[in-house]
Amino acid sequence: MTKSLYLVQHSQLACSVRVPFFTVHGPCGSGSMEGNEYDHAVCFVCDFWPPSASPWIDRCHSWPGPEVANDIVRSGCHFVAIGHPSGPHEHEEWRISFSRAEYKLVYSMNHSQFLTYGLLKLFLKEVINQQTKETNRLLCSYHIKTSVFWALQQNTLPHLCPQNFQAGFWVCFKLLLKWVYEGICPNFFIPQNNMFVSKVHGSAQTRLFIRLHELYKKGLACLLQSPSIRTYIIDVLYNPRLTICTDEKLIAPESTTDTELFHAIDETFGIRCHHVCIKYLVAVQHLILSPLTEYQNIKLQKLTANMFQHMAFILKNMQTNTSGNKEIYVADKNSSYILKLAAKFGFVSDLLYIAMFYYKTLRYMEALSVIEMTKVKLAQPYLMYGGRVDRERYTEAVGGQSWSTKMRQAVAFDIRLDTKICFISELIPEQQSALQIGYITLSIPMFAMLHFLEFLCYRHIDGTLSQAALDDLHHAQGRYVNGGGAIYWEILGICQQITGNLQAALYSYQQSLSLSHYPFNSIRTATQRRIQDVVEAINELYNH
Structure with missing residues (x-):
């Protein structure tokens, strides 16, 4: 029996097992026991993280963080018996399932984030899915979960707390509204996979958007339509002395928090002589070996880049008219190397220090080559320069990636020259x-x-x-x-x-x-x- 035939037969077997006892729900058999709903799916375990989801790893530095992301990747994924509903091989195809990864992500949420997720699920069940037959069940809990994941990763919700978690609900609800309007719900692990492709389209999509937009226009008062939620918030909504804040400035988008961060580390310090450079290098070596927070790491990274830039020009200025050609060549080679090293973990604009050094050493063509490369990087529409940035393009390009990656690829500042x-x-x-x-x-x-x-x-x-x-x-x-x-x-x-x-x-x-x-x-x-x-x-x- 060939491997492909075995997979087809296993798929058919899985379907035959679940259909008589459960309601078919995607790759699962759904049912309830003693009032508790559950899904059951027959699947294959895969010990390897799929290559198509590899870019997700690079997005997981702000949330869920490297430790959780590494645990998820080590755990691999599953394959479940369901194919593309619009394709010719729906009953023979298998799909990657990230259910185990999603389980770990949900458990990595803090209490307020989990409350937001629960609030959205209740709202889906008791409000959104209590509509006409045409729009009922178009959205499912998986879409809700995906919206929370994206909101956490792109916005990081740094100020979310029990006092304002309704604002987190509003961020996710607006994201769902946007997805329905566009007809695109990007999978959290493989964004090019549109989870709306077979259900949310045509007249059903239009009607769903109209219904969601009606809820949106009510503001947070739309939560009153949920019997479970209404009991807890009605006193607040109708109390003239109390208000619920939906100001998204309290939940700063990723680009805003990044702008504040990079402004904080865009500073220089005096390194006026060679022996001071050596002293700083020794200090950096000790700090690298010590446990540091992500902010401390990025701060140390930028200060080290500044130090290398100063060192290169200090070494050049130490040369005298009596310096031999070999001595000058070795010194210039070393200076070029440390400037290139600094550019690898500094801002995009730090490339100009290399161009300055090449000009200072009369290597005009090499300087112009660096300038042209810098122009290309500075022309990117997602560039953050000073306090100016296109939020959507910035988030799309580097959202969720580490601060180190963002700094090297998408951040530029003015050039600071030590006056000595x-x-x-x-x-x-x-x-x-x-x-x-x-x-x-x-x-x-x-x-x-x-x-x-x-x-x-x-x-x-x-x-x-x-x-x-x-x-x-x-x-x-x-x-x-x-x-x-x-x-x-x-x-x-x-x-x-x-x-x-x-x-x-x-x-x-x-x-x-x-x-x-x-x-x-x-x-x-x-x-x-x-x-x-x-x-x-x-x-x-x-x-x-």
């Missing part, structure tokens, strides 16, 4: 100006630095492309806010002065100086000095 370390000579006056008034770092808008480096590199290679980079810098002015305008105009003026356009440079420097009332303008002294140099150059031209 020379990164590129063109900005030394600005760093010195900031240092004089006590600034540890000089913050430069990310896109301003990108186009600045592009201009500086191309002016040694191709004048036309250099002018194009300058035009890009000039036309991108609207991107720079929150006090970054002064250094933006300063950089634009530097580029114009290098090209010999002194009048344009003077105007740009004056614009930079006019923003001196902003608290983040630390370059006033440098700007005044540059204005003086440009005016002298203009006067000298007129005198000749």
